[in-house]
Amino acid sequence: MTRYLGYRILSSLVVILGAATIIFVAIRAVPGDPALVVLGPSATPEQVAALRTEYGLDGSLLGQYMHFLARMATFDFGSSFRLGMPATQAISQAFTATLSLALAALCIALMIGFPLGILCALRPNGWSDRIISSLSMTGQALPSFWVGIMLVMIFSRMLRILPSGGAETPEAILMPAVTLALPLLSIIVRLVRSGLLEVLGEGYVQTARAKGLREPRVVGRHALRNMLIPVVTVVGLELGGLLGGAVIVETVFAWPGLGRLLIDSIAARDYSVVQACVVVLVLGFVSINLIVDLLYGYLDPRVRVGS
Amino acid sequence: MITRPADTLLSVDSLAVRFGGNEDAFLAVEDVSFDLRAGETLSLLGESGSGKSVTAQAIMALLPRNAAITSGRIVFAGEDLVSLPRSRTRDLCGTRMGMVFQDPLTALNPVFTVGDQIAELFRVRQGLDRRAAWLAAAEVVDAVGIPDARRRLDAYPHQFSGGMRQRLVIAMAIALKPRLLIADEPTTALDVTVQAQIMELIRDLQRETGMSLLLITHDLGVVADVTDRVAVMYAGRIVETGPVRDVYDNPAHPYTRGLMSSIPSLEESPGLLAAIPGMPPNPKERPSGCPFHPRCAFARPVCSVERPALRAMGDRRKAACHFAEEVVRLDPVS
Numbered sequence A: 001m002t003r004y005l006g007y008r009i010l011s012s013l014v015v016i017l018g019a020a021t022i023i024f025v026a027i028r029a030v031p032g033d034p035a036l037v038v039l040g041p042s043a044t045p046e047q048v049a050a051l052r053t054e055y056g057l058d059g060s061l062l063g064q065y066m067h068f069l070a071r072m073a074t075f076d077f078g079s080s081f082r083l084g085m086p087a088t089q090a091i092s093q094a095f096t097a098t099l100s101l102a103l104a105a106l107c108i109a110l111m112i113g114f115p116l117g118i119l120c121a122l123r124p125n126g127w128s129d130r131i132i133s134s135l136s137m138t139g140q141a142l143p144s145f146w147v148g149i150m151l152v153m154i155f156s157r158m159l160r161i162l163p164s165g166g167a168e169t170p171e172a173i174l175m176p177a178v179t180l181a182l183p184l185l186s187i188i189v190r191l192v193r194s195g196l197l198e199v200l201g202e203g204y205v206q207t208a209r210a211k212g213l214r215e216p217r218v219v220g221r222h223a224l225r226n227m228l229i230p231v232v233t234v235v236g237l238e239l240g241g242l243l244g245g246a247v248i249v250e251t252v253f254a255w256p257g258l259g260r261l262l263i264d265s266i267a268a269r270d271y272s273v274v275q276a277c278v279v280v281l282v283l284g285f286v287s288i289n290l291i292v293d294l295l296y297g298y299l300d301p302r303v304r305v306g307s
Numbered sequence B: 001m002i003t004r005p006a007d008t009l010l011s012v013d014s015l016a017v018r019f020g021g022n023e024d025a026f027l028a029v030e031d032v033s034f035d036l037r038a039g040e041t042l043s044l045l046g047e048s049g050s051g052k053s054v055t056a057q058a059i060m061a062l063l064p065r066n067a068a069i070t071s072g073r074i075v076f077a078g079e080d081l082v083s084l085p086r087s088r089t090r091d092l093c094g095t096r097m098g099m100v101f102q103d104p105l106t107a108l109n110p111v112f113t114v115g116d117q118i119a120e121l122f123r124v125r126q127g128l129d130r131r132a133a134w135l136a137a138a139e140v141v142d143a144v145g146i147p148d149a150r151r152r153l154d155a156y157p158h159q160f161s162g163g164m165r166q167r168l169v170i171a172m173a174i175a176l177k178p179r180l181l182i183a184d185e186p187t188t189a190l191d192v193t194v195q196a197q198i199m200e201l202i203r204d205l206q207r208e209t210g211m212s213l214l215l216i217t218h219d220l221g222v223v224a225d226v227t228d229r230v231a232v233m234y235a236g237r238i239v240e241t242g243p244v245r246d247v248y249d250n251p252a253h254p255y256t257r258g259l260m261s262s263i264p265s266l267e268e269s270p271g272l273l274a275a276i277p278g279m280p281p282n283p284k285e286r287p288s289g290c291p292f293h294p295r296c297a298f299a300r301p302v303c304s305v306e307r308p309a310l311r312a313m314g315d316r317r318k319a320a321c322h323f324a325e326e327v328v329r330l331d332p333v334s
């Protein structure tokens, strides 16, 4: 188990290093000098050169890269050209905002998706199953920006009960979270439904019934626990997509998260913040995968290593 | 009305089970009747698809969603299970009747320890606390011959061999001392060497507890040793029933005769199975008249027209063949 964990952590580090390298190169491949963007077209060459020195952009590319890696190891990404503060400070607030948005969306997707999926599986092809299943198909096909705009139209323009954007009031998180949750929720409904249907045909479910256990216990304990194994795997993979979806949803709802910060920083060629955002997002992604893997071993004793 | 011995525990009467919806519906079990007395063993024999498992599922209220009992009665300890709500029958499962399934590899839940699964019976059905249930579980696991039972309770099913897993399934089935044990091909999925041990175990447990046993099997060798009476099923119906020796030595139905001659005897070279020619009929298009007639060596014109009733042959036997009296007088098969 320790060896496996060590291997997983090592490969996660490789992924992060790779992502950091790619973004380092990619952001520099985008035309536009950050010093010029900050100072504007009327800047003198002396001013530009001074700023480039101040932000460490005057050395060779390899030198800059080594410097970037060395500082990244201590979680220091340099300072933001645009905001005039350390990049880590700039992203820490945005990170919290994105994390709460993603967690809220995950909670919504799980808390609604599981019961609906179970409901479908208990009466397959019944009327509730047909309605829920077709809704979930639709829910997955709708683009997030469209859903977001529709929600704003209904709840902000027409009913005037929710703010159309920002994060000033606690209820402001509702619409972006629902928008972000919708595709994941649809996937969960269908995964839970098919997973449970499959598991309900298994021998051990018959055994549980033959023991005289009541149906809620048969489903809730014996079937559900086995159904979780495939569901957790897929949900884990989809969580990565949730981070990606957050970028779009944050733009629609002006949610002050990593996605919006990333887009604004790319526009301003704010290298340090862009690099910090990407590294943090990738770090989040690999941590989720690691957690899912460990959870998987916990849920399924057959794959537990070293037992 | 037929009078039944006072100690009849289970009495299945004209049972019919239908599968499927309107167009593709078919009867998997039709007009099946048999009695089982306290402590007695009855074997249900028959080829694959003849309706043995469906009969067992009907008794245990374990029929799948697309199946329904369309007629008949299942009287268990004086109560008609067919007219009871499913939840009431469920209450009898585990406590009054237990079931052992064919495939021990899938019959145990892979994500719970075996102790957990067995103790659950004592906790949920008898209200024992965690500790007492665990001790009780250790006791039954010990009783089914698993060495070092106490320690093995913490293991997961995949850590046991097939034979050991079947012992665990049996432990669950008999844990609450049911009066009826239904064993649906309990040895089919096991190694030959283990099969005998499992049958031995079931017999020993039956002897100790005096429970009745409904044994479903393909294996005629097993039947001869443990059973009192046999009922032979073909295409959803019982075609012959009687005491095991009588049926074995002088089958009264050509299908039974065919089954008997398909037992590989030790003298013959293995692989020389005189199996019954042809295939069992598709349940959706069963032949007219006697369902066995297309495969029957004794078939005559009347067989394709008129379905033979299951009629008495002497006081303890029944057979559903127009020419049962002739068949029974043929030379013994082996």
Ligand SMILES: Nc1ncnc2c1ncn2[C@@H]1O[C@H](COP(=O)(O)OP(=O)(O)OP(=O)(O)O)[C@@H](O)[C@H]1O
Binding pocket: B019, B028, B046, B047, B048, B049, B050, B051, B052, B053, B054, B055, B064, B066, B283
């Ligand atoms: N879940 C199901 N859905 C549809 N048909 C079924 C189902 N289970 C059983 N049947 C049908 O019912 C008939 C009887 O099946 P059953 O399982 O009782 O056979 P069996 O005698 O136990 O055979 P085996 O020796 O293979 O276990 C078969 O024709 C089978 O196809």
Ligand SMILES: [Mg+2]
Binding pocket: B052, B053, B054, B184
């Ligand atoms: Mg069967």
